Each structure stands twice: as structure tokens, then as C-alpha cells.
Amino acid sequence: MKGLKPGLRAAAAGALWLCAHMAGAQSLWGPAQAGMTPDELKAAVPQVERSRRPDRLPNGLRGTWTLPETPLAGEKYETVFYFKDDRLQQVAQTHAFTRQACDMRPAFEALLSRMRASYGLELAADDRQNSGFGTQTASWVADEVDIAATLSTQPNRCAIRVSYKPRLLKDASAL
Secondary structure (H helix, E strand, O other): OOOOOHHHHHHHHHHHHHHHHHHOOOEEEOOEEOOOOHHHHHHHOOOOEEEEEEEEOOOOOEEEEEEEEEEEOOEEEEEEEEEEOOEEEEEEEEEEEOOOOOOOHHHHHHHHHHHHHHHOOOOEEEEEEEOOEEEEEEEEEEOOEEEEEEEEEEOOEEEEEEEEEEOOOOOHHHO
């Protein structure tokens, strides 16, 4: 950076810092990076909208930004961006129906095929059915991101949810 004027030198140093910062950022979903601020998310995903009714998860995360119709495996999902302390921590996509006897298994199978094509065979899978209620889950790890796809069925409601969150590893001696 020798030979640059002091103002340009500072701008170049700032650009290098930003590139290094973004290179170390963890991609959660598409251009959404773990740790982004809401302004950074809006710059990366211009069509994102403020959630009318922010969703709150038990761990304190709030779904404050959304994409109402995101295509995924032939269906339209709502994509919600979850923040804590103004930093992006998780992304979730949901496709839901509230009607009698909904059958989303074909849509879930299409989603599983899409996820397997992107991430390989699932690392874990579970299928539980009990008196009209059921849950089928599959999970992957990709680039230090935990990905889980879940089909939930109830007598009057069916939903598919895909969540993307940074992989958190704990030292076994600290458990």
C-alpha cells in the first residue's frame, strides 16, 4: 500500500479487513452468513422483509426477517432469519398446510432428494408415528453448518421445516 495517499491507504486497509472478515464468515443459507447484522442481511438479500409477527424460539432467537416465498424442491417455503443480539444465528425454511388429512410425504421426499444431491446421504434419520401424529427427520453437516429437515404431521396440520445453524462442538470434559 506504499505510494497510496493516506485516505486511500485507510480505505484499502478497511477493504482488506472486510474481505478477511467475510472470508472467515460461515455461510448458513445462500448469501446469509452467521453473525451478519440486519443491515448486512438486507444488503446480501435485498428482497428480505421485516417479519410482521417475529417468531421467538426457546433459546431466545427471534425471527425478525423473512422471505415469504422461497422456492425449494418444487414447493414454496417461508424463509425466516433468526437473530440474537443483532447477529444472525439461524435460518429456517417452513412449508405448512392447515387442513384435514394433509399428506406432505411426496413434498418431503422431493426435499430429501434435493438435500441428498446437495449434501450427500443424511448422517442421521428418524421416523416416529403415533396415533395420527408423526415426525420424520433427516440431518446433515455441511461446511460446519448443521442442517435438519423435519416433516411433522398432525390431524389438521402438516409442516416441513429445514433449519440451518452453525455447528457447535463442545469439549466432552466440559459436559
